[in-house]
Amino acid sequence: MYTLLKQIARSGIVTDVEVQVDDALRVTKQGLDDAILRRFGRSLSIRHVDAGSCNGCELEIHMAQTAHYNVEGLGIKFVASPRHADMLLVTGPVSRHMEVALKRTYEATPDPKLVVAIGDCGCTGGVFGESYASCGRVSNVIPVDVAVPGCPPTPEAIMQGILTAITRERTIG
Amino acid sequence: MHTAPNLQLQSIPGAVQAAQAEIAPEQLHEVCAQAQAQGARLLALWGCDDTDQGRGFALRVALLTGTGLLCLRVALGPDHPHYPSIADVFPAAGRMQRATYDLLGVHAQGSSDSRKWLRHGAWPGGVFPLRKGQALGAAFEPGADHYPFVRVEGEGVHEIPVGPVHAGTIEPGHFRFSIVGESVLRLEERLGYKHKGIEKLAEGMAIEQAARLVGRVSGDSTVAYAWAYAQAAESIARLQAPPRAVWLRAIALELERIHNHLGDLGYLGNDVALSFGFFQFWRLKELALRVNAQLFGHRYLMDLIVPGGVALDMPPEGPQRLFELCGLLESEVRTLRAIYDEHAGVQDRFMGAGRVAPELAQSMGLTGFAGRASGLAADLRVDHPCAPYDRFEVRMATHGEGDVAARVSVRFDEVLESLRLIRVLLGQAQAGPVRQPLDDAGGFGVGLIEGWRGEVLVAVEVDAHTRIRRLHPHDPSWQNWPLLERAVMDNIVPDFPLINKSFNLSYSGHDL
Incomplete structure (x- = not known):
């Protein structure tokens, strides 16, 4: 136990990433009113759905939850059931074999809800595109609020996408 | 032969x-x-x-x-x-x-099981997507997916269906547990949810173009896939990648082995309620990924290995950065290993859980580090070394117990060995170009690489117009998924996530 505590003390606090909102990631105009956004902003629950990724995006979603990025420090946590979630974080092109599961997960998520598509595949279908086996991008199957490109996107970019979805859009000009 | x-x-x-x-x-x-x-x-x-x-x-x-x-x-x-x-x-x-x-x-x-496997409802029975007459884009009305799971009957037996959407950041698959009380009588897997038509998609692609696709068959093994694919393409073109390129490839492959094992060792701590392990190992993994990004422009080294060599050379400060990284990781990993080893609660959960006995592993064909943890001494880097592994000794880690503790132990040994190998490689630096253009050629080629999970095979057939006729990437998870079903028998349901993570098999690499 002593070595464990010593290791914690020696490691210190390593969080070193600050994330800013990026309106360019929005797919649709922010439709939620200020009161709801303020609530989400303080405590957001996310359900991740892998709809057919290569598993690269998952590696970075895991990483966002580690000490260097500390997404939980922003009041954001990952939950086990869509029924507990405010947001779906969806990776992958949607494989046709995951189409029904993704739609059902979306329906099981209570309103108001947000969807963030993660990665080049989630944004456009990526290298997999559309075919007999792939529906392509996430917005071909469920409505998407924010899409984060990258292959895979960095943990910062993923966090930026999440924050953008729960922030009021800045009016231009 | x-x-x-x-x-x-x-x-x-x-x-x-x-x-x-x-x-x-x-x-x-x-x-x-x-x-x-x-x-x-x-x-x-x-x-x-x-x-x-x-x-x-x-x-x-x-x-x-x-x-x-x-x-x-x-x-x-x-x-x-x-x-x-x-x-x-x-x-x-x-x-x-x-x-x-x-x-x-x-x-x-004459097969004892002729149920469908990768096909769910996306295309009807009697339609075969990989037949030449079948178009890539042909989409069918989604049909119902009737799959006859094996029923276990008897007093007190009930089923727990899990997935495809799991509680956690995990790939999708379905697990059907038949249990009595907390004890698992039988687990049946249903995979294929991530089938993306990779093999069909590759047909007609140019060799360079398909490299990007093959590097995304299973993202966590992108280096192993890219290298195996490059070997296959180079075999067809009768080309040897330059010595500096294979030297860089080996460094990349060992880095991939290290960061995957580090990530899983962290999650294995987390799964036995030692979140300390998760935060510590992922801190180390992040340090490794940052060095990857600085030296090779990508945190997971995607698209680094290309047919003919590597896409870019390491900057001059590369060796120094890698020496520093290896030194730091080695001392931290040794400290953390001692903490895991001496933690009674961790060892109590690890030992005896998810055991695959050596005889079963042998007869079913368990492979990779999981095979080595069940006493199967096989590692391509030792048994059939390709360049540059033929120039130095790789010390294979094995264990005889075949339980979670054994897989953890082999993973620790392999991290430390890969850290040693990177330093050996750095001491044998090769000069010269890192890429050679591929001549146009057709034919059949094959590549085989010991990835972090096991043997990754990529076979390619190229036509006379240098377009891909057939591409088959094979993930070692195919061999190991059936053994996961066996490993959880007689264990309790709450130990399934731990046992599953100790293998950490690829869904995407299997479903194609």
Whole structure:
């Protein structure tokens, strides 16, 4: 136990990433009113759905939850059931074999809800595109609020996408 | 090759010791049984549609023998193509045969399980996506997916269906547990949810173009796939990648092994309620990924390895940064290993959980580090080293227990060995160019790499116009998924996540 505590003390606090909102990631105009956004902003629950990724995006979603990025420090946590979630974080092109599961997960998520598509595949279908086996991008199957490109996107970019979805859009000009 | 003296062997040029032979369907079973008796293992099984060339269909079987890779090509007729099942010789063949039927309509006769495998409801039975006449874009009305799971009956038995959407950041798959109380009587897996049509998509692609796709078959093993694919392409073009390129590839492959093991060792701590382990190991993993990004422009080294070499060279400060990283990781990993080893709660959960006995591992064909944790001393880097692994010794880690504790121990050993190997490699730096252009050529080529999870095989057939005719990437998860079903038997349901993570198999690499 002593070595464990010593290791914690020696490691210190390593969080070193600050994330800013990026309106360019929005797919649709922010439709939620200020009161709801303020609530989400303080405590957001996310359900991740892998709809057919290569598993690269998952590696970075895991990483966002580690000490260097500390997404939980922003009041954001990952939950086990869509029924507990405010947001779906969806990776992958949607494989046709995951189409029904993704739609059902979306329906099981209570309103108001947000969807963030993660990665080049989630944004456009990526290298997999559309075919007999792939529906392509996430917005071909469920409505998407924010899409984060990258292959895979960095943990910062993923966090930026999440924050953008729960922030009021800045009016231009 | 000793395996079957009656075979007409033709050597396949390239970095992998490989040969191919054409056999008739009625010889297949005997050849496999002979090879198996002499210690050969099944690496992969897939099929091709050559009817457009007037040649009917073909089955391909890749075996790893004592002298290297043996690729069998079995010519089948154009109508109702079939061959004798080899699942009784190599149990791992079972699911591969079922997948080959789903995708190509080539039937394994005499198999004890002929249920569909990769096909759910996206295309109807009787339609075979990999047949040449079938268009990539042909989409069908989604149909219902009726799958006859095996029912376990008896007093107090009930089923827990889990997935495809799991509680956590995990890939999708379905697990059907039959339990009594908390104890698992049987687990049945249903995979195929991530089928993205990778093999069909590759057809008609240029060689360079498909490299990006192959690097995304299983993102966590992108280096292993890219290298195996490059070997296959270079084998067809009769080209040897420059020495500096293979030197960089080996550094990349060991980095990939390190960051995957670090991530899993962290999650294995988390799964036994030691979140300390998760935060510590992922802190180290992040440090490694940042060095990857600084030196090679990508945190996971995607698209670094290309046919003909590597896409970019390491900057001059690279060796110094890697030495520093290896030194730091080694001391931290040793500290953390001592903490795991001495933690009674952790060891209580690890020891005895999810055991795969060596005899079972041997007969079912368990592979990779999981195989080594069940006493199977096999590692391509040792047994069939390709350059640059032929220039130094790789110390293989093995363990005899086959439980979670054994897989953890082998992973620790492999992290430390990879850290040592990177420093050995840095001491043997090669100068010169890192990429050579590929000449236009057609033919069949194969690549085989010991990825962090096990052997990754990529086979490619290129036509006369240098377009891909057939591409088959094979993930070692095919071999190991059936053993996960066995490993959880008689364990309690709450230990499933721990046992599952101790293997950490790829869904994407399996579902294609």
